[in-house]
Amino acid sequence: MPVIFTRDGVRRGVLRGIPLLLGIAPFGIVVGVIALRHGLTLAETLLMSALVFAGASQLLALELWTDPPDILAVALAAFVVNIRMVPIGAALSFWLDHLKGWRLWGSLFVTVDHSFALSVAEQRAGGRDAGFLFGLGVFTWVGWVASTAVGHVLGAAVAFSDENPIFFAAPASFVAILAALWRSPRQDVPPWLLAAATALGTQALRLPAPVPLLAGAFAGAALGAWREWRAQSVAVRR
Known part of the structure; x- marks a missing residue:
């Protein structure tokens, strides 16, 4: 069956992304809190989340952040962590190979582990609408940027101890996405x-x-x- 890209597919992707906020929001809040601890302003935190959009590499980059920052070391660390997106992109070729222009590059930009897992599950169930990946990714991106902003603001108002359960959100969200891939x-x-x-x-x-x-x-x-x-x-x- 031919691959399509429709508004309905985008809408279904957005709806499927809503439950993901339960895992993404705490993870993003953690990144926002840690960014504040390392001296990043709210604007800098939002810019990093919007452009990098990768929780694992952002956490690693923040751990390597110094004053002044070693930009090359931080960029290299983020690059190495995100190498995993190469096989992820290849695994999504069942849809991406049929897209061009902004549909292709937009989908690639907003693809993360969570949208990858749910898109593979959607394709295995017979889905052929590549708009699903784009809608899911865009919604996830918006939720991620917003949650890091919340974390930065909360970090300035509330003192979080290192033992706070919220810091378990990062590994918990990655473990949870395995359920969508289980066969x-x-x-x-x-x-x-x-x-x-x-x-x-x-x-x-x-x-x-x-x-x-x-x-x-x-x-x-x-x-x-x-x-x-x-x-x-x-x-x-x-």
């Missing part, structure tokens, strides 16, 4: 276990961040891609 234990457990084992093993070697994250991501992705290729090869031979 079956046989298909998903091996790549996920390899990714986790590789990340933990790399961390045990005391390699600096974000090496454990990248090692786990690429190990799991490689096994998952190989298993998909093998399954398709067997199906073709039959």
Whole structure:
């Protein structure tokens, strides 16, 4: 079936993004609070969230932030963390390959882990409207920028301790998106276990961040891609 891009698809993407705010908002608030702690103004925090739009790399960049900041080191760290968007973009080729102009570049700009997971689930369910990815991404982007602003303002008014449960929002939101990608234990457990084992093993070697994250991501992705290729090869031979 041909891929389409409609307003209805954009609207459905926006609606599917509403529940994501439960995970995105606390994560964004954490980034806003940490940005304030590192001396960023509200305008600087909003600009970073709007242009970078990647929670993991923003947190890492803030941890590396100094006064004056080492721009090259911060930019390089963010780049390395966001390398994972390369296989994510390739995995969304079922829609992206059929888009051009602002539809393609706009969708790429607002694509993050959450919109990727839900878009893959939508496509597996038979969805062919690429507007879903764009609408979901734009809504997520707006929610992210707004929540970091709230975090910055709250951080100036309320003192958050390092043990505050809100700081668990970041890992919790990433764990939650796995539910949308779940298919079956046989298909998903091996790549996920390899990714986790590789990340933990790399961390045990005391390699600096974000090496454990990248090692786990690429190990799991490689096994998952190989298993998909093998399954398709067997199906073709039959």
